Amino acid sequence: MATAVFQVDIQLFKRKALQWAQQFEEVCFFQSNGYADEYSQIDSLLAVQATACFTAFEGQVFQDLEKFRAKHPHCWMPGFLSYDLKNEIEELTTSSPNRLGFPEAYFFIPAVIISFRRDQVEIQGLQPETIYNSIFSTEFPTEPSLSSLNIEVRKRMSKEAYIEAFNQMIQHIQQGDIYEVNLCQEFYAEKVSLSPLAVYERLNKVSPTPFSCFFKISDKYILSASPERFLAKREQTLISQPIKGTAPRGKTTLEDKHIIDALKNNPKEIAENVMIVDLVRNDLTRSAVEGSVKADRRLEVHTFEQVHQLISTVTCKKNPTISDITAIRQTFPAGSMTGAPKISAMKLCDCYENSRRGVYAGTVGYFDPLGNFDFNVVIRSLLYNSTNRYLSFHTGGAITIDADAEKEYAECLLKASAILKTLDAKLLE
Template sequence: MLNNNTVTGRSFKGYSLGNAPEIKKQMLNWGSRFNICCFMDSHNYPDSLQHYDAILAAGAWKWIASAPGNAFAKLRAFTHDNSDWLFGHVGFGMQSEIFPDLPVQPDPVGFPHLGFFVPEHLLLLKGDVLRVSSHSQNPDSIVAALTKSTADKPAGHQVIRLIPAVPKADYVRTIGELRAHIRRGDCYEINFCQEFSASETVIDPVQVFREMSNVSPNPFSVFYKSDETYLLCASPERFFTLQGESVWSQPIKGTAPRFPDDPVRDEDQSRRLLASAKEKAENVMIVDLVRNDLSRVCRPGSVTVTELFGIHAFPQVFQMISTVSGELSGGRNWIDVLENCFPMGSMTGAPKKRVLELIARYEKTGRGIFSGTVGYVDPDGNADFNVVIRSILYSNTRRQLSCLVGSGITWYADAEQEYEECLLKVQALLKILEGSKR
């Protein structure tokens, strides 16, 4: 046991427990039994979760949920009244508040468009040191319950068949229509998504998330529960982080498969990605969009590209990631960043307003929390938010499961190849769903 201390606005008690992987399992087991839970795992990537290896926010001491209209104003008032840690999400449907002439689209599984909560219990893990804070319990009792917690017995095997919302012929025709918009100059690039879903489906969300973490451990992974609605997210992408007045965003555009069992072929894939004129062109378009978004909230001249076309290795893929940074103007905060940069450029395209109109026109289902963001804010206003991709959405009450996938469409897009890429992404998720039940 360590001495009591304060970690930004709350009193914490520290414990040296050893065996960090086991602590993470216990955190998820214990936290998932609350009606609201946000478990974030950096999987020990550097510079993730603002220097924590894992975070658990469990139970809602206070909360806010809102539909588009005046949601950001409500969030500002909520933040003003609660100088505490906040955890929550902004769904893709919040675009309708930023661009009021866009329609409000429903969430496939029932998440609110915007939701934030002050956690009743907050656990921060760094190395093998766990710091615990609670508004209602003695930290010793939480650690005792934590170390005794075990995962529930996995549900029985169920064959899950994901059904596409868009038949292949319709998808191919839509890509042709989007390329026609690009040819006419309506847009330069558009992220087009489609949904694959399953009804009357029962899964064990904790077990599925564990399997996702085993197969694809990524730095912005989140297990997020709101009553009986779940987000199981293995995201590699940061939307933005804010530390003091410094803000930076790290959009991803550009992907290549990895071959870790063949180092020569693996390195060749990395070089090919870096040399790809097509991937670079897509990446730089999004970088320019992010620069423009950040310039609305940052001091003039402070927005810079600190890394362009960086190649980052993840377990299954190489990603081309660029970093755009800036210094906030006086009086600006994390909500201003959300309002001016959401939805993120990597999940929309350029120019953003026109692309969002096309997304509303051509996509058959609402994205919901997919393409949105989940993150946290401490009492000093430091924040970290991900991009919700590589995810499974699930409603236990509706028995509805949804997986959305997409890709960046440019003039050079081949509809057949784009469709096969979507099928490949869904197949990977389906293997995880089946594997979690064996």
């Protein structure tokens, strides 16, 4: 694979590159939207056209993925894991249908890698200059506006059904079965034809986030505005950054300040975050050098376009006898999307949620050629099957003993607002 660097108008070239990429069956694009911390590795990265791929609908998925990674140890390898792989890890089941038709896991080895940095683009492929010229000459199609599509979004779970499920969860908390659970609901639209790339670009404009992703395999698309890191590895350090605690943005700087102060001092939101930090620490212990698990940064407020969030950072030194994929498996799925205790919470979610999570609450990310990896939590994300024209997204929130049903339901709608705004869609009652 050859490499070449070109000086470009980065924003224009990035848009052209994404448009150019749509000719391929396999496309993965990550962008950080200017958010960065000491663990950030890429600004924007585009991977296209599989030279080899791993697809799994059932079986020993993590074990088979281990073998696939071993065949391609020094390559970029983007992909995703479905939340429902919990059924392989624990004795759990998912009864709701797979309406989107996504596999449980998918990874590919790209023929072309394009990295975007400030005013430079680095292209890796067989003929970087040919690729550059092809992208440079790409023209943008005229897309119908989203407002003209008249998309009608429905709730899989009515407000009454949500509150009934909420009350059942509270009973389980009172009985001591769990002490926190993430109850999620699906929003969906049928017979929808749209341009996934146009939707993604608009979603990223409405809600720019550090773990934004556009992922395409054939007719299936993940359009993600995720703010949350599930698990990353930098050299021998594992990093998880669970989000728990949400508040809406204010209309003014002063109102924002008051909301942030209230969030930082909200006992319920703090309790949610502390519980999940304990769960993540426990998960990481299984893959860590003894005594190395730390949660030095807790309850930090991060501000995004739509919401303020409480984020904590948990790290450890990875046990060298544990493989990267085993470390992911032993932490999967993200504790912020389950509750605690983890297995009990997932069982109850299977009982009271009336839709399959699928890729939602799973993870999208990459392994890199140097042995690092980075995976998000698939939240604030649209999933779309262009063949059966089914569009879906989920939202959810943590329920603790002090939770209020009306407020939790309102938080689900708040989290849905960016996607509804992106689609210019009408939410049907």
